[in-house]
Amino acid sequence: MSEYQKPLPIIEFQAQKEFWDGCKKHQLLIQKCRDCGEINRRSVRMLCPNCLSGNLEFIQASGKGKIYSFSTIMAYPPQGFQDDVPYVVAIIDLEEGTRFRSNIVDCDIDALKCDMDVEVVWEDITDEYALPKFRPLKQGS
Amino acid sequence: MEGIKDKVAIVGMGCTKFGENWNMSAGDMIIDAVSEAYEDAGISSKDVQAAWIGSFWTNLPAPSMPLATILKMKYKPITRIENMCATASDAFRNAAYAVASGVIDVALVLGVEKLKDSGNSGLPTDDLAMGNVGTAPGTFRARNFTAPGHFAMLATSYFNKYGLSAEEGRTMLAKIMVKNHHNGTMSPKAHFRKEITVEQVLKAPVIAWPLGLLDCCGVSDGCAAAVLVRKDMAKNFRPDPVYIKAMQIAVGPCEGYMNPKHDWTSVKETYRAGQAAYEEAGIKNPRKEISMAEVHDCFSITEAAIYEDLQFSARGGCKEDVDAGTFELTGELPVNMDGGLKCFGHPIGATGLRMVYEVYKQIQGKAGPRQVKNAELGLTHNLGGTPGGCTVSVIIVGP
Ligand SMILES: [Zn+2]
Numbered sequence: 001m002s003e004y005q006k007p008l009p010i011i012e013f014q015a016q017k018e019f020w021d022g023c024k025k026h027q028l029l030i031q032k033c034r035d036c037g038e039i040n041r042r043s044v045r046m047l048c049p050n051c052l053s054g055n056l057e058f059i060q061a062s063g064k065g066k067i068y069s070f071s072t073i074m075a076y077p078p079q080g081f082q083d084d085v086p087y088v089v090a091i092i093d094l095e096e097g098t099r100f101r102s103n104i105v106d107c108d109i110d111a112l113k114c115d116m117d118v119e120v121v122w123e124d125i126t127d128e129y130a131l132p133k134f135r136p137l138k139q140g141s
Numbered sequence: 142m143e144g145i146k147d148k149v150a151i152v153g154m155g156c157t158k159f160g161e162n163w164n165m166s167a168g169d170m171i172i173d174a175v176s177e178a179y180e181d182a183g184i185s186s187k188d189v190q191a192a193w194i195g196s197f198w199t200n201l202p203a204p205s206m207p208l209a210t211i212l213k214m215k216y217k218p219i220t221r222i223e224n225m226c227a228t229a230s231d232a233f234r235n236a237a238y239a240v241a242s243g244v245i246d247v248a249l250v251l252g253v254e255k256l257k258d259s260g261n262s263g264l265p266t267d268d269l270a271m272g273n274v275g276t277a278p279g280t281f282r283a284r285n286f287t288a289p290g291h292f293a294m295l296a297t298s299y300f301n302k303y304g305l306s307a308e309e310g311r312t313m314l315a316k317i318m319v320k321n322h323h324n325g326t327m328s329p330k331a332h333f334r335k336e337i338t339v340e341q342v343l344k345a346p347v348i349a350w351p352l353g354l355l356d357c358c359g360v361s362d363g364c365a366a367a368v369l370v371r372k373d374m375a376k377n378f379r380p381d382p383v384y385i386k387a388m389q390i391a392v393g394p395c396e397g398y399m400n401p402k403h404d405w406t407s408v409k410e411t412y413r414a415g416q417a418a419y420e421e422a423g424i425k426n427p428r429k430e431i432s433m434a435e436v437h438d439c440f441s442i443t444e445a446a447i448y449e450d451l452q453f454s455a456r457g458g459c460k461e462d463v464d465a466g467t468f469e470l471t472g473e474l475p476v477n478m479d480g481g482l483k484c485f486g487h488p489i490g491a492t493g494l495r496m497v498y499e500v501y502k503q504i505q506g507k508a509g510p511r512q513v514k515n516a517e518l519g520l521t522h523n524l525g526g527t528p529g530g531c532t533v534s535v536i537i538v539g540p
Contacts, residue, residue, distance in 0.1 A: 007284050041399040069301070069405050071293035072350040073285070081285045089286045089349075091294060091398065091405070099399040101286065114301040 004125045006080040018058055019044045023130045026122045029058040030098055041098045063120030065094040065134070072109055092118060092134055106135040144421035148241040150375035150382035151367050151538065153182025156498040159363035159485040160332035167196075167255045168211045170364035175212060175251060182368040182378050184247065189368075191218045191245045195232030195252035197225070197489035212249075223490070225525025226437070227390065228252060230493030230534035233367065234388050240369045247374075251366035252495075254488030289349035289357055289440065291527035296351050296442040298405035303457045308343075311351050313460045314441035315342035318355055318483055320469050321438060325480025327510040332361045332486040342441075356441040361486025365494035367501075383501050386518065387421035387537040389414045395530025403529065408443075410533035411450035411522065418535040419452075422518070427452045428474060431537070432517045433503060435496035437524040438481040447522055448476070451535075475513045478503060489525075493534060496521035504540055 011017050015031070022029035031040035033048035034055040042049050048056055070090035077085055088104040104112060105121060118134040125131055155177025157170045165173075171194075179185055192208055205219040224231035229252025236250035300310035319339055325331045337355060345353040368378075375382035391413035397403035415427070424430045434451070438444040445463075448454040453474055454462045462468065468476040479485065479499040482492060500519025502508045508516075518539040525532040 041396060041401075043399070068401070069294040069298040071290045071297060071352075072347070073287055073290050074347040074350060075354075076287060076289070076348065078285055078287065084285065087285065089290045089294070093401050097401060099401055099403075101398050103285065114297060 006125075008126065009129060013046055015044050015046060015056065020129060022058065022060070023122070023132055024128065026130060028061040028063045028120050028132050030061050030094070030096055031056050032059050039096060039098050059096075061120075062095050063132075064137070065092045065100070065118055067091075067104065067112065067114055067116045067118055067134075068093045068099065069114060070104060070112055088112065090134065100132070103133045104135065105133045112136070145237060145241055145388050146386050146422060147384050148372055149237045149369050149385045150372050151385070151497070151501055152370050152375055152378035152382050153178040153180070153184065153368035154366065154494075154498045154501050155179075155181060156330055156365040156495055157363050158330045159361045159488060159491075159495065161257050162255070162362040163257065165362070167253050167364070168207050170255070170362065171207065171251060171253050171366075172211060174253075174364040174366040175249065178249070178251075178366040178368050184368060184378070186213050188247050189214065189217065189249045190247050191220075191236070191239060192249040192251070193220050193222055193232040193236040195222045195224075195228040195250075195490045195493070197223055197228050197254060198256065224390070224534075225532045226439070226487065226489050227493055227523040227525040227532045227534040228490040229365065229495075230497075230521065230523040230536060231390060233494060233497065233536065234390065234534065236367075236369050237385055237388060240371055243371070246371055248369045249366065250369060250494070251364060252491040252493060253364040254490040255362045256360050256488055257362050287349060288527065289352055291529065292440040292442055293349035293352045295405050295408075295446060295528045299442060299445065300351070302404075302406045303460075305460070307351055309460070311343055311353075312339060313463055314352075314356055314445060315339040316463050317438070317444050317468075318342050318441050321444075321477045321481045321483040324470055324478055324511060325484025328479045328484060331480045331484040332359055333480075333484045352440055352442065358439050358482035359486035361488050363485065363488040363491045363495065365491050365498050367494060367497060381505050381540070383504050383538050383540065385536070386539050387418035387535070389417040389421060390532060390534045391417065392532045393526070393530045397529030405528055406446065407450055408446055408524065408528050408531065408533065410531050411447055411524065411535075414533040414535040415451040415522070418520070418537050422537045424518075424537070430518060431474060431520050432515060433475045433478055433500065433513050434520040434522065435479065435481065435499050436476055436520075436522040437492075438477055438483050439487060439524065443524065444476070444481070446528075451520070451522065470511060470513060478508065478511050478513060493521065493523040493536075496523060497536060497538065500538055504538065
C-alpha cells in the first residue's frame, strides 16, 4: 500500500483502539452502556456520558442510515484533501439512533438529498486503518 | 440571582479599521483602538485599575505582557481571555463583572487579532482550528469537514425542513448578504465597502454547497476596546454613557454531531443565551423591544438562523421577514448596521467588541449615515464554533 498522506486516527485510550480495530474488520461499532442501556451519542468514551459508568460495550451497527444533512466542499479543503475536491461531507442518522459524521462517496453529487438511504462502505487506507464512509443505497436493494 | 442590569457603564470605546493591516502589528492596533477609547472616555492608562485582553490566535507571547509595556500599565492586573470566536465578548463580560463587584472602578477591555500574517486564505486548518470538536478525540474522522462545510449543513437542513428549493433558499440568504454589504458601504472602518447584488451572490464560486464565496465573511486584522466604570461614576466621564442590561454566554456540549434530536435549522446555544439575556434585561418581546442588533454573520445562513433563535422571526419565518426588509437599516429591526462580519471580516478575538462599538455609537446617535431611528436597546450576538457545538455570547446595552 503506498504511503497514506492524510491525517491518521490518534489513539489515546483502549476503547478508541477497539473502535478502529472494528473498522479494520469492516465493522461499524457504537458504544452502549451495560449499566444504563444508553447508546453513546458522542465520540468513543472511557465512561458513559449518561451515568459515568465504565461498563461500556461495543455493539455492531447495521451500517445503514439516512443522510440528515450534507454539503459539497468545492474549495479550501484542509491540508491533504486538495485532490479530493469536490467531495461531500454529511451527518448520517444511523438506524441505531445515533449520528455519524462522514463522507458520502460513490454518488451522483447533484442527486443527493436529505433523508436519502445510505450504507457504510469501507476505505482501507493503511495496514491498520479503514475509514467508514457512506454511499447511497441502490434502488431496490 | 441578581443580574448585571444597570450596574456597569461603557464610557469610552475605540476600534481600528478592520482589514489587511499589513503595516500594523497587534501592538500597533492595540495602541490605536485603546487611544480612541481613552480619548472618548477622557482618561489614560494611569486611571485604569485592571485590564482584560481577548485574543485567540494572535501570536503574542504571553499576551498580557504587551499591555503592561505598550500601554504603560506596569504592575497592574492584566488577564488574557480566550473563548473561541466569542473571545472579545467574554473578555468584556469578565471586565464588567469585576466592575459590578465593586472591586474595580475603571476597567479596560480589548480584543485583538492579527490573522492575515498566518499565510492562509481562510482560517488555519490545523487541528487547533477545529479543536477536539472536529477531530472528536481522534476517532470519528471529521478532518475534511471545513468551517464553511459545517455551516453549509445548517443551510441544507433549513432548506429541507421548510421546503425551500436550493434557488429559493440561496436567494433568501443572498438578500441578507446584499443588505450587509449595503450597510458596509457606510462604514469607514469596514474591510469591504462595496454594494453587491443577489445575482452576484448566486453566481459566485461555490465554497461549500449551498454556500458560495459571497455567503462567507472575510478574514481580517483588527482591534476594538472599551472602558467600563461603575454606574454611579459614569456621568463623571460623559453625559451619555451606555449601560449594560444583560450579558450571557451559553456553551454547548457538542452533541449536535451525534444526537439525532439536535435540529440543524437552529443553534441551541444562540437560543439559550438569548433567552437568558432577555430574562436578565427584563425583555418580554424581543422583536418589539430590541432596537437593533449586531449579529455573528460568519455565513449567510448563520444570520438567518439567528433571526429565529433570537426570536426576531418566527420559526421558518426568516424568508418572509427578509423579503419584507425587516432587518434593513430602515426596517423594523435593523441588523448588522455596520455591515457585520461580512464587511468587517472576522479577526476572532476582536469581533465581539467591534459589535459593541457599533451599538454604543448608535445609542449615542453618532453612527453617521448608518444611524438608525430611536436607537435604544442594542443587542450583540457573537458565536464561536459550529452549529453542532459552540459558544454564544449575547450582550444587551442601552441608555
Ligand atoms: Zn450509562
